Amino acid sequence: MQVSWDSLHQEIAACQKCGLCREIHHKVPGQGNPHARLMLIGEGPGADEDLQGLAFVGAAGQLLTKMLAAVRLTRDEVFICNVVKCRPPKNRTPLPEEAAACLPYLRAQFSLVRPKVILLLGSTAAKAVLGDHIRITKDRGTWVEKKGVWFMPTYHPAALLRDESKKRDAWHDFQAVQAKLKELEQ
Numbered sequence: 001m002q003v004s005w006d007s008l009h010q011e012i013a014a015c016q017k018c019g020l021c022r023e024i025h026h027k028v029p030g031q032g033n034p035h036a037r038l039m040l041i042g043e044g045p046g047a048d049e050d051l052q053g054l055a056f057v058g059a060a061g062q063l064l065t066k067m068l069a070a071v072r073l074t075r076d077e078v079f080i081c082n083v084v085k086c087r088p089p090k091n092r093t094p095l096p097e098e099a100a101a102c103l104p105y106l107r108a109q110f111s112l113v114r115p116k117v118i119l120l121l122g123s124t125a126a127k128a129v130l131g132d133h134i135r136i137t138k139d140r141g142t143w144v145e146k147k148g149v150w151f152m153p154t155y156h157p158a159a160l161l162r163d164e165s166k167k168r169d170a171w172h173d174f175q176a177v178q179a180k181l182k183e184l185e186q
């Protein structure tokens with residue numbers, strides 16, 4: 001799918017490919033720098049995101065903003081989106097068929113942004129993009145390179161809010177992302 005941002009946003013707005021769109025307030029396509037070098041992919045919108053139509057604006061999003069700032073990145077420099085663009089009821093994990101229905105939109109976003117580095121926030125994003133074999137506790141912090149694009153799975157910021165002991169590893173991962181962006185500049 002090679003589309004423009006406008007037509008992609010129109011398609012997402014009109015999408016009824018799965019049942020998730022039935023109970024939402026807003027679609028949440030994602031936002032940020034349309035030419036970002038770093039793209040971050042989460043699972044799906046939560047309650048705050050659903051109300052505002054923006055990705056990662058709730059508690060997990062605020063932590064994400066702080067972690068980005070710690071490696072000298074602003075939200076305006078990166079592109080942030082989710083595997084599914086509609087909030088799953090009660091924040092449940094998207095079903096495989098819901099993720100599959102939404103995946104063409106993620107692919108289109110990838111083709112438009114053309115990032116060099118992709119940070120996969122949590123198991124749903126890591127599995128949707130790299131495959132079902134990914135285990136976040138085992139695979140986080142390791143790079144996967146495909147056609148010159150560097151992918152890294154890491155913990156979802158909501159997991160860090162639930163379990164502070166994961167923050168040390170996540171901090172390590174964000175520093176690795178900062179180093180990779182620097183390395184790719186050269």
Ligand code: URA
Nearest residue numbers: 042043044045055056
């Ligand atoms: N969690 C996600 O995975 N995405 C958001 O946009 C917010 C919370």
